[in-house]
Amino acid sequence: MPWKLGGYIGFIGIQHELGNYQVATLKSRVNIAQLGTVIIAMLTMVVLIIVDLKLGAMLNIPETSNSRSLAWMLGEAPLPMIVSVVIFSPICEELIFRGIFFSYALTNQYNHRNYQMIAVVINSLIFASVHVDANWEPWIYYTLMGSILGTTYLLAKRDIRMNILVHMGTNLAVFALAAMS
Template sequence: MKNIKNNYHPIRVILHIIVFLGLFLLEQLPLSILTLTKKDLGSSYPIYQKYAPFATILLLIISATIIILVFKHIRKAPAQKFTKQTWFVIGIATVLTLLINVATVPFMRSSNDNVEALKLVANNSIAILIIFTIFVAPILEEIIFRGIFMNWFFVDKPFLAILISGVLFGYVHAPFSADTDWIYALSKILLGIVLAGVYYRTKNIKADITVHFLNNFLAILGGAITTGVILL
């Protein structure tokens, strides 16, 4: 990301918003295939369980390829190399994510829409859920919410870009409504802000992917003991 004034053109901004939303929906689509139940499908459920994972994987490969290609095309500057300072930032950010989880998880509801959707996926393919949670989500979510968002929007206003990136990240995990678990939403907003700060500070998408990976991996371990409400 270059520290230069960004020339905002209304039509370009609108197109960027449309493409950004489209890429987010594309990232969500593969896993949504695995959220159907026997109640939804009846006698077709065994066939669905047999073929849905393959359809999910195929669609995931397609969507990931498109998202990564878009990011490579639009990023403002080549990624900076990993240095000792990069690893220091990753370490500090990982500690912050742990503190956020420790401070918020005890006050969250026992479940929410995001968790319930993940449980549906787990019922149909626990292997895909684990792979998606540990590897796919950190890569694609960071490319979309940090890599693409921060290269397209508020380029010359990094504080605003970091803040809005975090709020958007929180919103997609816990859409704001009268029934929202606001502690859960806050945890995701804070996590998003930390990850955006890592990307801005290191100028390397792999750095915030690493922090996101560690957060989700530790959440998997914690979820084996508790409720798993901090996944994704």
């Protein structure tokens, strides 16, 4: 039931946030700096995933309930699961965690570098809290993921498309690396 309630709240937030995006903004050209930011963010995420997998195996860190659920669903319905995790989840999560969060946290009066850093930290902790359970080790991993995504959003001039691309690439890399191991 909490997931259903969260889904409804998220849907309402996404509907509201989509109303704030102007068509001209979404149709704007992507510049070289944004592409560079995306490439660096994706490479950083892949390195983070590999380090997490290696450390997890070395230190015998238990898998998160989120990871167990995803693995089970992948076994039950692989294609819908991959489409959901690689396409739909990144779109929804980025609209909520970066789009909505930063549009409210960094209004004109709070759009200073110091506030941006604080907003990235808070956003990262919220992002991690949705993805982990009681174990502290995954908190580090997901907080770092959230901080990379938050920083990418700001460096890419708040172009949500860049974040969605990084998030999709990251989730695809997780599937690819899991399949190889």
